[in-house]
């Protein structure tokens with residue numbers, strides 16, 4: 379898929395801007411703080427319902443503005459054109475597909491965008507929550523039932539945690555209904571995650587051998603969040619007393635994690651900071667590749683500040699791979715990245731929130 383048009387209003391330093399993107403490479407060039415990342419952030423918001431930057435969603439609203447809006451026209455590989463919108467008026471976020479109000483989950487399903495940005499190394503070096511989010515975004519895009527099941531799981535988890543916190547005696551009749559629900563939905567979530575990771579593994583190995591051949595073979599490890607092979611309902615019942623002392627549920631898919639290790643870098647601590655970033659990029663490109671396989675079209679790939687994140691040879695390798703995909707790519711930088719200077723690239727100049735097409 380590709381973004382044909384993106385229209386932004388009152389997003390960070392961008393008061394009002396419209397961009398017509400080219401199908402291939404698009405570069406947003408400008409000084410620090412000009413508003414380049416904010417454009418990628420807007421695209422990411424449509425596809426994830428949240429920003430990749432930390433902080434409250436309120437910070438996205440231009441200072442002094444009561445609302446913001448993001449509109450996009452998305453062209454799918456089969457020629458279908460879909461109009462998407464996300465906005466905030468007053469205290470409410472509203473999502474639209476083809477002018478109809480929809481839930482944010484429905485909007486996100488229509489738009490697939492992966493984004494590599496300076497914070498992406500958290501996928502490797504950060505908390506397990508980052509890795510679960512990555513995993514669940516992938517599962518969500520292929521499994522229709524994932525979101526409602528995940529919501530049911532979260533509801534049951536909240537209920538069990540509030541029983542634990544209010545120090546309810548660990549009796550079956552109080553805890554069992556919630557534990558049954560947790561086990562039923564949690565086991566499904568775990569199965570979907572395993573199927574997704576199994577499909578992702580080949581693409582992870584392929585991307586890793588292209589971008590990080592010096593690290594040797596890559597291996598993916600998954601930890602479901604409770605002892606492998608055990609029945610979750612039994613685990614929860616057995617852990618009630620321990621969980622009462624802790625005040626929260628200590629087993630289940632909300633504790634899952636995965637990691638990518640390498641023959642010559644078996645532990646994360648063996649990776650340099652730059653290699654951590656490259657491993658994160660490997661994961662994102664593998665996810666994009668799998669998404670392309672499943673949906674029959676590449677997601678849009680955003681690379682924020684590419685030239686300061688990767689050395690020149692890795693920039694070349696990534697750009698060549700995306701050119702061959704072929705994917706629509708949005709790149710930001712204080713200058714046009716060297717490998718794109720001779721290529722067919724649409725360039726936008728960004729200055730104090732104003733966007734001007736150059737070439």
Ligand SMILES: Nc1ncnc2c1ncn2[C@@H]1O[C@H](COP(=O)(O)OP(=O)(O)OP(=O)(O)O)[C@@H](O)[C@H]1O
Pocket residue numbers: 389390391392408409410411412413414415416417437438439440441683710712728
């Ligand atoms: N809510 C807001 N209202 C108005 N301006 C904001 C708001 N939030 C951030 N800004 C400003 O908007 C700009 C956002 O910049 P952005 O991160 O998009 O810049 P960038 O061009 O990617 O910069 P860099 O090259 O430094 O990463 C900054 O100048 C910032 O101070």
